[in-house]
Amino acid sequence: MKSYNNYLMDMDGVLVRGRTIIPGAQEFIDGLNARSIGYLVLTNNPIYTPRDLAHRLQTLGMQVPEDRIFTSSIATARFLKKQLPEGKAFVIGESGLTDAIHGVGYIMTDHNPDYVVLGETHGYNYAQITKAIRLISAGARFVATNPDPSGPSESGLEPACGAMAALIEKATGVAPFFVGKPNPYMMRSALNFLGAHSEETVMVGDRMDTDIVGAVSSGLDTILVLTGVTKREHIAAYPYQPTYICESIGDVELPEVKEKKRPANATVARREEKKSNEE
Numbered sequence: 052m053k054s055y056n057n058y059l060m061d062m063d064g065v066l067v068r069g070r071t072i073i074p075g076a077q078e079f080i081d082g083l084n085a086r087s088i089g090y091l092v093l094t095n096n097p098i099y100t101p102r103d104l105a106h107r108l109q110t111l112g113m114q115v116p117e118d119r120i121f122t123s124s125i126a127t128a129r130f131l132k133k134q135l136p137e138g139k140a141f142v143i144g145e146s147g148l149t150d151a152i153h154g155v156g157y158i159m160t161d162h163n164p165d166y167v168v169l170g171e172t173h174g175y176n177y178a179q180i181t182k183a184i185r186l187i188s189a190g191a192r193f194v195a196t197n198p199d200p201s202g203p204s205e206s207g208l209e210p211a212c213g214a215m216a217a218l219i220e221k222a223t224g225v226a227p228f229f230v231g232k233p234n235p236y237m238m239r240s241a242l243n244f245l246g247a248h249s250e251e252t253v254m255v256g257d258r259m260d261t262d263i264v265g266a267v268s269s270g271l272d273t274i275l276v277l278t279g280v281t282k283r284e285h286i287a288a289y290p291y292q293p294t295y296i297c298e299s300i301g302d303v304e305l306p307e308v309k310e311k312k313r314p315a316n317a318t319v320a321r322r323e324e325k326k327s328n329e330e
């Protein structure tokens with residue numbers, strides 16, 4: 052397996068499955084930290100802030116620093132800032148989205164906003180959705196964090212951003228711009244966040260139709276792990292193929308730990324050698 056300078060990886064189905072850590076996941080993260088390799092954990096889930104997600108992982112027993120977590124809400128906020136700095140948005144979502152949008156200098160208002168931004172919330176209400184529909188009909192641009200129609204929760208399936216976006220689209224005739232995976236924008240945005248180049252970065256994911264297609268479209272190499280959604284027998288039918296296939300994150304090979312550099316100055320090197328011989 053080729054050595055990469057940077058790793059992007061999906062969270063659910065790659066590092067964790069529900070509330071269970073996938074064997075080898077923590078060792079993989081530890082390996083990246085030990086080698087000072089750049090990495091980001093990518094999730095389409097727009098509800099939580101990186102700090103909340105780091106904490107949720109911690110309660111499962113996994114240590115991932117919050118600055119290594121990159122959500123569709125963060126990508127959405129970065130998209131808005133790039134498109135129209137210091138704009139105004141009407142936002143439906145939880146703190147993961149509202150924090151990110153405030154963080155890029157946006158004002159949240161229902162008065163003449165530039166954008167209607169839809170994320171996910173456990174508290175959708177009719178008045179809010181009606182407001183969004185009227186604002187879009189009046190000309191506000193429609194952006195949504197992620198196209199997932201539904202998502203897993205501890206108590207079963209839940210409607211996700213894609214399903215609620217469909218309701219608004221049906222009422223307005225306006226389709227949203229979805230920022231999250233499989234939009235390659237999510238990967239490009241993560242690369243920019245890391246200051247990384249696509250040629251030296253690999254994406255690890257469990258879904259051909261989101262992680263792998265988004266990464267392939269961004270010019271990244273890909274590693275498909277079989278601990279999540281895509282099963283081995285389904286891979287061949289896709290027109291795009293992963294660069295590598297691994298049973299799990301535990302089988303992904305990391306570059307060898309680089310040897311400690313010898314001092315550039317030969318005299319210093321000899322002196323150190325002498326010293327270590329004496330010890």
Ligand SMILES: [Mg+2]
Nearest residue numbers: 061063064257
């Ligand atoms: Mg996944």
